[in-house]
Amino acid sequence: MRVQMLGLCRFSYVGLRGYQRDHASVSERRTFLYDPARLARRWLWFTTLALPGWLAQTDPDFTLVIMTGPDLPEPYLTRLRGLAARHPQLRLALIPPMDRHLEACHAAVAPHVDPSADVVGHFRHDDDDAVALDYVARARADFATVEGLWRAEGRLSLDHARGLMMRANGPGAQFIPRIAHNMGVALTIFLRPDQPKTALHFNHTRLPLWMPGVAVTRPLMFIRGIHADSDSGDMGPGLPWDIAPDALDRQLALRFGLDRTALNGLGRRLEAGVGAGPSC
Template identity: 30%
Template sequence: MQVIGLCRFSYPAIGGFQVEHDAIQDRIRYLYGAQRIEERFRLFETFALPCLKEQTDPDFTMVLVIGDQMPREHVQRLMDLTSGMKQIRIEAHPPRNHREIMKEILNRARTNLSAPCLQFRFDDDDAISVDFVERLRQTAVACQGLLDQNRTVAIDFNKGFVAEVQGHSLVATQILRPYYTAALGMYAAGGCARTIMNFAHQKIHHHMPTITMADAPMWVRTHNGYNDSRQGKVKHFDMTPLTREQEAEFQARFALDVDLIRQTFSSDREG
């Protein structure tokens, strides 16, 4: 069964953001501002990419969506970072309605619309477990009877970590949160044009049966200065520096090199 991931990398969609702008050109300037885009690249390099490279099941497609007005140097940097990763396909698009264009991109990525597929959203500042794709497929097989009776079914791995880089430390705490974007997948039956982007992730269970897996931490959600979903009033998490044992777990489960993360975020690089 085909597995498709969708990642927006500073794509200037119309809608889809909690940070509002008066005009699309204001949004583009915000997204490509030097400080913001540098932080996005650092997070992408140290959190998002390593876990994709180390997936135990490498048979998946990741569509990386960028804006067609992204500065050339940033496009080249993305191409250099993802060079050699056959799973990643970079697509540049003009600003359009957020959900409509993402639905189109996902359906175009299907090699055969008459065959079923599995889909997931992936944020450029998060990490998933290195066995996420493998377990997504395994769960679908184990629940085949439910899938056969429904056009769409959500598969939610609801245990993970919230993490933040603070100075020279990576702090984190483990949480259980249902229907988070990270490690939330969806089955779409053959012939069904609905995608995971048809639904708000926190309300996906209002529209279809869901399968919940809570046996192991499957994601790391970073908190940073430019989280779109964390603007305004947000929940506070008490996070503590990782122990050496937790650093080893982050390396094994998420391919995260904590020493490299510290080094990257303590550097004086500027975009």
């Protein structure tokens, strides 16, 4: 069975709805999202935490659509164009502001759906989160074990629920281990390729209303960034689990390809006002 893995990452997309923080107009939303200090912080999160895992996936057969507006301020638009040019898995979708956010997300994703696939594994990814280096490979492998559930309805959610909540502040990065179901990160929605929907069409907190779901609680699969710019700034419900500090450092390196020193530096740079960031 041919499984296409297809994701959407919104990078400061100017459009109404679709976020927990409301704005009265496109102009008001643009002013908020394109604030230079905020864009610098978002770029730092994206390049330090989110991007490394996607560029080092053990299974490179996936597409991650980065959705933003055609008027995204420089240098960020040029940087995103450069990333997409260098990495075939990354596709840049420049979507003008739209009142209906789900229609905008579909406009970004639809051109990249492979109609020859038997099933499409849709996923969403925020620019301040991380997935493990084998997320794509494990999503495919785990789907194969529960394919029968998908065949019954043509919809299935696969939730890789073990993660780390990361707070970055002045002293460094703090990690809170949690098993959190249907967080939105490392969550795959399997649909038929002819269905005009994306992962964003299904509220991840209410997935059982629309489809059967399977939770996979091992191994460690995601890091969720929690900070002042988060659209949702709390951890949400979940179960704590324990990990020793030295084991945590090893897991950051082995599972995510991340260095604890660099993540501590993220907190310090955010506290200091970011400064000159990587051009990527």
